[in-house]
Amino acid sequence: MSDDKSTIGEGNSMSGEGTSMSDEDKGTVTPTEPEGAASPGRADKPADKAADKPLGVLAAAIAAAPPPWWHWRRLGRLARARWTPVVGAAVAGVLLGGAGVAWQAEAGPFHEERACWGALGEDDVADLFHGKRDIESSEVGVSRDSIASDGPSGLCELKSPRGMRVRAQLHRLDDRFGGDRDKWADEYLSARMVPLGGGLLGMVSDTRAWLAIPEGCVGRPGERDGPLVIDMDAGWTTYDDDVDTDERARLARTVVKLVNGYMADQGCDSPIGDPTDRLAEPARFIDEKRDAICGIKGLALPGKGVGGRYDRPLVTKNTKDTPVRTCDRDVLFGHPSLRLMTVEDPRLAVLYKGLSFDGGSEVTAVGDTKKESRGRGFLREDTGLYQASCQTGEVTFLIRADDDGHAAEIRRLLPRYVALEAERVGCGPLRLRMPS
Amino acid sequence: MTGDIPVDSRAQRLVRVRRFVRTRRGGVATGLVVALLAGGVGTWATDTWPFDGRDRYCWGAWQEDSGPGILGDEGFEGDDDRSRTSTGSAPTSREPRGQCRLSVSSSDTYQGDKDQQDTTVTVKYGPAPESAGRRVTWLGGYLGDRAMPLPDGLPGVADGNHGLLVLPERCDTRDGRPTAVTLDASEGAEADDVLPAVPMLGGSQDVARLLVAAANKGMEAAGCADGEPLRVSGPLPTLPEREESFPSGAICRIPGLDIESDLGKEMAMRLNYQVGAVNDDLQSCSARIGRSLRLGERADQPLFDAVMVREPRISALLDGATGTKAPGKGWRGTGTFASDYGIVRAGCAGRPTSFLLLGASTGTTSDYFATFTNAVARRLGCAPVAPAADAEGGRR
Incomplete structure (x- = not known):
C-alpha cells in the first residue's frame, strides 16, 4: 500500500499545482505536514509561486493530504485492485443489460410520450401544432360497450398553451337519426371538405377531418350500423370558402396516423400512406346561374330562385371518389340554412337509412311495382329525402332546411334534383312521384 | 496458510488475462467479443436476426413467417407431418416466364379420423394466354365473382384464394403485351368431403401481399425492376355486399336483369x-x-x-x-x-x-x-x- 501512495505523490505534482490555485482562494486548508515533503518537486519550476512561503506550504499540504474517496486518484488506485476487473465488468454488464431492456421496453431515457391512444409520437403532435412541443394531451382510452353495442369509442384532446385545441374521437356513426344526428353531417360532410382519395372513406378540411377504419381491417359493420370512424375537430374558422391547405394537410396526415395506430392495435399491418399529395383544391363559392341552382344544370325554380343576393352556394369539389356532393348556403357556425346533398357512397348512405323509414308524406318513384321499388323517401316541411337502390348500392338524395320557411322550395326542387343527380351518379333514370 | 495458494493462483490468472488482453492477438480477440456482444444486444433490441434460419419459397420471394397466413404457423391446419416446400423456376431476362408451386401439407388425427391438408399455391409470371378465348376466360376468372381491386391504384385484383396483378409497362413483352403475375390456390379433395375444401391463405389481404412479393421478385429476376418495389398500401376494399341467396326481382341491382x-x-x-x-x-x-x-x-x-x-x-x-x-x-x-x-x-x-x-x-x-x-x-x-x-x- 505504501508503494501506491508514493507513486501518486510523485507523478502528480503537476496537477496538484492546478488544484492549489482554487484552494488558495478559499483559504480553508491548513498545512498538516512539513513543507519539506513536497518542496523538492516544486523547487525546479522557475515561475512557481513557491518563493512565497505560506503558499508553498499550503500547496504542499494539499498535495500530501489524503484525497477524498471520490477523487480520481483514489479511483485510479481502486482500478489497480485485483477484484476491480470483475466488478467493473459486472457493472458494465448491468448497465448494458439495463439500457438494453429500457430500450426494448421504451422505458427511462428511451421512453417516448405518445398521445391519442398511442397513435401519435412527439414528432407527430409537433407536426400538427406547427412544430410546437409544449402540447398537453389527455384522453379517454378506446373501450367497448358490451351492453349498448355502440361499438368501440374513445376520445383524445391535444391542447396548446396558446389556445389551439384539437379533439379526436373514435366512434361508430349513428344511423338511427339521420346523418349521425345531423350535426355530424353538417360539419363533416360540408362542402369545405375534400375526399382523402385512394379508395378511402374519409374527408378533410382545415378544421375537420374524418376517416373510416378500412373494412379490410375491422370487417364490415352490421347491416344497420354506420361505419367506425376517427374524426378530428380543430375548432372554428370564420366561414367562407377560404380553406387553409397547409392546415388541411396537417389534419389529413394526423387522421391517417390515428387510423393507422388503431389498425395496428387491431393487428392489421397494412398502414395507409400519406394522402396529402392527392388532395384536391378546396371548393370556392360558385356564381349561381338561374337555371343551374348549386351548379346543377337544369335545376331551376320559377321566380327569384333560392335564397337572397348574398348567399352564394358552396359546392363540394367535383372529384373522382368523393363520397358526397353537398351544396350548402348561408352557413352559420357550420350549420347551413339550406343543404342539397347526394350521398353516393353506400357505406355513408346508411346514415340515412333509418331516417328514410321516418314519417312525412311518402315519395315514390315512377315504375315502382308491388314487388319491386327503386327506393324510399318522404317529404316534410323542412326535409325532402329519397334513398334509392343503385348499381353501386344505396344512394341518398337529401334536401334539408333549418326551418320550415323553405317548404315550397323543397317540394319543387326534390323531384328535379333527384332526377338530375341520379343521372350523374349512374342511377338514372329515376323519376319521383310526389305526394299531393 | 493453505488458503493463500488459491488466492495467489487466482491473482496470477488475472495477471495472465490482463497480459493476454494487452497483446495484439488478445486485443483483437477482446474486440471481437465486445463486438459480438454489442451486435447481439442490438439484434435483440431491434428484434432482427441475421441468421434466423427462416425458409424461403418461390424464387426467394416469400419468406417463412413474413406475414401472410400460409407462410406462418397458422398455414398448417393439422399438427402432424407438417411440410412446406416449393418447386419452380424464376423468370429470367432471356425467358421472362416463370412459375412456382408452393405445397403446404399437414395432417391431424381426431378420434381415429385422419384429416389431410394439401394446399397448393401456384404463381405464374408471364404474358396473358395467346388465344383470344383462353385469354377471356383466364382474365374473367380472376375479375369475376368475389374479386376486389387492389388498393391505391395497383392494377390488379384479389380474393381469398386467387389474384392477378399487371406489371408496369417496362415489363411488357417485346411485342407490347403486358406481363401479369397470377396466383391460384387449391386444396386437395378428400374422399369423404361433403363440400369441396377451400384453401386458407389468410384472407385477400394476404393474397395481395403474396402476389406483390412474387411480382417484385419476378421483376428483379426478369430484369425489369426499377428499384422502387411495388407495395400494397392500405387494406384491400371489401365487397359491397354478401352473396344474396334470396333474390327478388332484378339481380346485382342491375335494372331489368330479371332471371x-x-x-x-x-x-x-x-x-x-x-x-x-x-x-x-x-x-x-x-x-x-x-x-x-x-x-x-x-x-x-x-x-x-x-x-x-x-x-x-x-x-x-x-x-x-x-x-x-x-x-x-x-x-x-x-x-x-x-x-x-x-x-x-x-x-x-x-x-x-x-x-x-x-x-x-x-x-x-x-x-x-x-x-x-x-x-x-x-x-x-x-x-x-x-x-x-x-x-x-x-x-x-
Missing part, C-alpha cells in the same frame, strides 16, 4: 348472386344456381359471370382479343360471342371499356349480357353498347 322469371320454380329458389366491385374501373355480377345437397351436388352451378373492366393496364391484357368486327347485329364496338364466352369492347366515356361474359353466350344468357352491358354503360354515362330493347337503354 328468376326465366327459371323454373325449383331453380328460382336456388338462384343466388354475388355483386363484386362496382366502381369506375371494374364491375362484376356473378349468378349461380346454388348446390343442392339433397341431390348430392357438391358445387354451385354457374349461370354466368358478367364483368366490365376499363382499368387501363388490366384492359391492355385484352388488346387484340376482340377482333375487328362487331360481335353481333346491333352491337357497338368489336368483339366475339363464342360457345363458352363473350367479349365486346367499345369506347365509353372516353375510355375503351371491355365487357366479358363467362358462360354460354347464347339464348337467355346473351340477353342477360346485353342488359348488363347497357345498364353498366348507362351508369358510366355512355351510349348503349348492346342493341337496346327500349329507348331508355335498359330493358326495363
